[in-house]
Amino acid sequence: MVGDGASLYTIEGLAAGLLMIATAAIVLQSISVYTPGDTHIDDMLLEQLGADALAVLDLPVEPDGRTQLEVLLHNGDDGSAFHEAFYPLLRMRSFAPDDPVQYAASISFRDGDEGVVVVPYTSAASHTGAAPYTGRDPAIRVSRWVHLQAWHGLPPPIPNRDQMALLEVILWRG
Template identity: 55%
Template sequence: MVARQDASLYTIEGVAAAALMIATATIVFQAMSIYTPGDTHIDDMLLEQLGADALAVMDLPTQPGARTELEEMINSWDRAGFNETFYQLLRTRSLEPEDPVQYSAVVTYRVGEDVISIPFTESARFTGYDPAIRVTRLVQIRSQNDDDVLPVKLRRGSDQAVLLEVFLWRG
């Protein structure tokens, strides 16, 4: 009879130990965060959405039929205004207090068969070593007079769409 009680206690002790080990393993594995190489694109997607949203906000007209802030900046070649507004919009959406998002913007347009790209502005020099994403926006420009500050050469009074490419990276 004593041997039966000892066997029952050993069985109960074994089941309790197994349950304790399973619970410990479950807690440990749930607390671990496994970051696989396939998940690295999530940061890039977030950065791309951040840049696309900032350009979309800048490209919204304040009144029906009015020019957008982005059109005004490209038409007047206002690099300082673009830097201030674009960086402010990037900072508004970022959740980190010191988010190291850098950018470089280029304006590309066609003249006949030639495609011309002109650097517009940058917050830091893009070396190509940091992984970057690209967001683009087509912007309508109009030549008002012969002494325009635009490096894009247009006939007076003509319209042209230019491509604004902004490269974003964390660095």
């Protein structure tokens, strides 16, 4: 007759086996393999980063006040003040201090008979020393509508009148 010791060893062996199988299943399910087909994840992160940076600039400085984007555009900024405000927001991450995010911004507005006119606002070459976007690198576009009042200081061809303008920023890693 088999004693109680053998039964305990059998139960202990089965429990240890189940524990090892469960551990292996958890470890294998938690490992994620990054393949070249998953590059859309980087694009989504870059898009969220750019959208968040523009959203921060589009918050009113004081209650019922103007946003920082409106202030920059109304002061006739040539893109340098926009870079001083926007670029640090892109770089404000603790996990990737050397992330080579570059951007180029443009302002689009409707001009009567001519339809939509796009005016370059800033380029990456003027601020980061990099070549402008060529269209070959994967890039994303984030945008924000800004209300321009008749007394804004932007140079022509942007007419001095009340209007809504679309500030578009193309972001890419390069």
